[in-house]
Amino acid sequence: MQIPNPHSENTASTLTHLECSMTGERYEADQIWNLSPSAQRPLLARYDLPKAAQTLTRESLTNRRRDLWRYEEVLPVRRRENIIALGEGWTPLVHAERLGTQIGCAQTLIKDESPNPTGSFKARGQAVAVSRAKELGVTSLAIPSAGNAGGAMSAYAAAAGIPAHVFMPADVPLAFRAECNAFGANLTLVNGLINDCGAKVREGAQTHGWFDVSTLKEPYRLEGKKTMGYELAEQLDWTLPDVIIYPAGGGTGLIGLWKAFQEMEELGLLPRGMKRPRMVCVQSTGCAPIIKAFHEGNEHAPLWEGAKTIADGLRVPVAVGDFLMIRAIKESGGTALAVSDEDMITYSNMIARTTGIFPAPEGGACLAAQVELLEQGWIRPDESVVLFNTGTGLKYAHLWG
């Protein structure tokens, strides 16, 4: 059998440049960057959207590949041979009817990210980041990870044949460590949290020349994550829900969704000036820097001391993209709230027992927030709400065992 050869072809990427999210300064796209050199803030990928709009249309999407690469005009990889695809994206959007009836909000939907490779939405970011790193000639990758991102990077690095260095808190659950080991990554356990792991990665980047793939310190994980927004609109037949509830750590998903909605308007995939969802950011009461900063009216969130939660993905005490998250929440008319670990388990069970999805506690956190906001009257029972289940509960089996 002849396998079709996708190599030696340009993609339809319309990437033009990178832009500093703080100052708007422009940077050359085909060089390796981390944070913007002057402001030390995230760089955002920008595209020739009028050109992309010529081919990225609602009609053209109907018969494209069923993974995130279907949106290639607004992704950064320029050559097909550099795409490392393991089946990431195009995840189910489930209408959770029994759950909706139980909580009194009929239009409750779950964007279920657990079927992604390595069991979480982190695969989206890593698929695009590692593919682009390969394209730009990167020879070793390093990442600080609260859990899922390290496993996802290890998988894509293995597929690309690029050495991977992963730094995780020493107390992360076994499944996260096992995954990195299986993929042949160099795993280092650090006594501390993800920010302490980040310091180790910076040291290694300086000493050994590793490329630092930390959340938002590398421009393209965000591009992979934003495809959740494109998919959501497409799966809802080019409408958007009233409310999106998202469990935020470093914030790439939340920021990515907002970026997707802006791009889709410019592409003509969504009508201009369309009412966008109110974005709800959820964290744990044991680590809630963004919630605190949002309610205090600040754009920047200082380090949260003594961060502790069962939701490993939310154990992120400080985020370089804090102001981008807070701006997206505010611009959308959204809100931010923290939920307890106990509630995360209670509501993870409710999701599992009414939908058949075994969610990560981060997914349970979204439902806990929805119930709280329904009680407050902030969400009305007739509104449509999308919860993001960002990963599989299987990686947190110890919580149920």
Ligand SMILES: Cc1ncc(COP(=O)(O)O)c(C=O)c1O
């Ligand atoms: C399951 C899960 N949910 C949510 C998050 C937070 O993700 P983000 O960086 O998009 O805020 C993580 C991050 O590790 C995660 O693993």
